[in-house]
Amino acid sequence: MSDCFQRNAEVLQRRWPTLFTRLLAEDSQSIRAEQVTGKGATLSIDGIQLTSRHDRFAEARLQAASLPLASSIAHVYGTGLGDVQRVLLERSDLNRLQVHILNGALFKLILEQFDQVDWLSEPRVELSYAVDDREIRLPFFALPSELELADELNAKIRDRLVSEVHLNFNNREFNPQSPQILKRLKASLQLLRSDRNVTELFGSQAGREIYVIGTGPSLEQQFEKLKVIRAQSPRPLFISVDTAYRPLMEQGIKPDMVVSIDQRITALHLPSEQSDKIPLVYMPLSNPKVLRAWKGWRYASYSASPIYRNMREKNDRGELYVGGSVIHPAVDLAVKMGAAQITLFGADFAFPMNKTHASWKDGELGPGVNLARHWVLDGRGQRVKTQLNFRRYLSELERYIAKHPQVSFFNSSREGAMIAGTRFNPEFTQ
Structure with a gap:
């Protein structure tokens, strides 16, 4: 177990012990990931970049801006590298940030390679698998990369997210x-x-x-x-x-x-x-x-x-x-x-x-x-x-x-x- 995963695991085990047990059973080795670099760096999974490789936080701020500023609650589908969560947690009016995992093996891989303790430790954060809800929650932002990378367990929630994102386009x-x-x-x-x-x-x-x-x-x-x-x-x-x-x-x-x-x-x-x-x-x-x-x-x-x-x-x-x-x-x-x-x-x-x-x-x-x-x-x-x-x-x-x-x-x-x-x-x- 890497030092990085150990630090993340301590927070998860303390705050969400049942979820942590589920994560331990995930096969992170099945995720074919490689680091890609530009002005910055990110992970690429089967050719899909998890985030920007040039400016992750500029991208995250743009994504977070799609959620209403006055909202006291926000939902993020997909964990990414934690960037959107960090940006949203800067909002003083935000009382609860619900993060929904779309790919358990991918999230475990991220925990093994990236320090996520800061946002995982935030009292306003709640963490769950997307599949644990029968329906999507509003207002939400869904990470585009993880809509593509969602696993079988969370596929139906992914489908509903995609449908909601495309609603205006479909009704044109x-x-x-x-x-x-x-x-x-x-x-x-x-x-x-x-x-x-x-x-x-x-x-x-x-x-x-x-x-x-x-x-x-x-x-x-x-x-x-x-x-x-x-x-x-x-x-x-x-x-x-x-x-x-x-x-x-x-x-x-x-x-x-x-x-x-x-x-x-x-x-x-x-x-x-x-x-x-x-x-x-x-x-x-x-x-x-x-x-x-x-x-x-x-x-x-x-x-x-x-x-x-x-x-x-x-x-x-x-x-x-x-x-x-x-x-x-x-x-x-x-x-x-x-x-x-x-x-x-x-x-x-x-x-x-x-x-x-x-x-x-x-x-x-x-x-x-x-x-x-x-x-x-x-x-x-x-x-x-x-x-x-x-x-x-x-x-x-x-x-x-x-x-x-x-x-x-x-x-x-x-x-x-x-x-x-x-x-x-x-x-x-x-």
């Missing part, structure tokens, strides 16, 4: 004053006024089991079982998202209803030829040409987005939850219809089997597999490739599930992302 295309959005809403207005209200469906399936079917690659593994179940009576209700509709129909599996919200959905995704007697639940951004061609009943709905504010004031329609993906309103519809149990199909939020979507060619519904630069843990605890927005959709679904404990949520596959709050349906998984 939903500007209520956007000419494209205003044009689409105007084009959809007549349909909205003449179509049914989604609230007519609410409470209509009280106590029933409902299958919510997404388009993740794992859906292909369930086609045969879904076909058999579809022919049974009684059976669960089948709710399909728009991009899963065509693959299901091609397999002879007719969904009971379809949900669509994306303005980019076309007749390629929702062919109308066999749509009679299939209700379509939509939002006003949906393509009017696709809506008019649909032969089944149409049910209009809104999300909480401000883009619908003016339309909502004059045309009352029910609301469905949207968290970035069509899977969210499909699940919310199932809950509001009265489902007691929901099983998710194709809700992978990842690219298992090196595919992006079931029955669609690579790249047809978005970036191809070769562009995936991120990961989530699958149902077996292994890393599986994904893209950044999929991680955000996953986080939002998990938040939704946590708010609806009265419903039992199941997943039909271990191939895609592990979804917190769900269990694996034994009828479809080993």
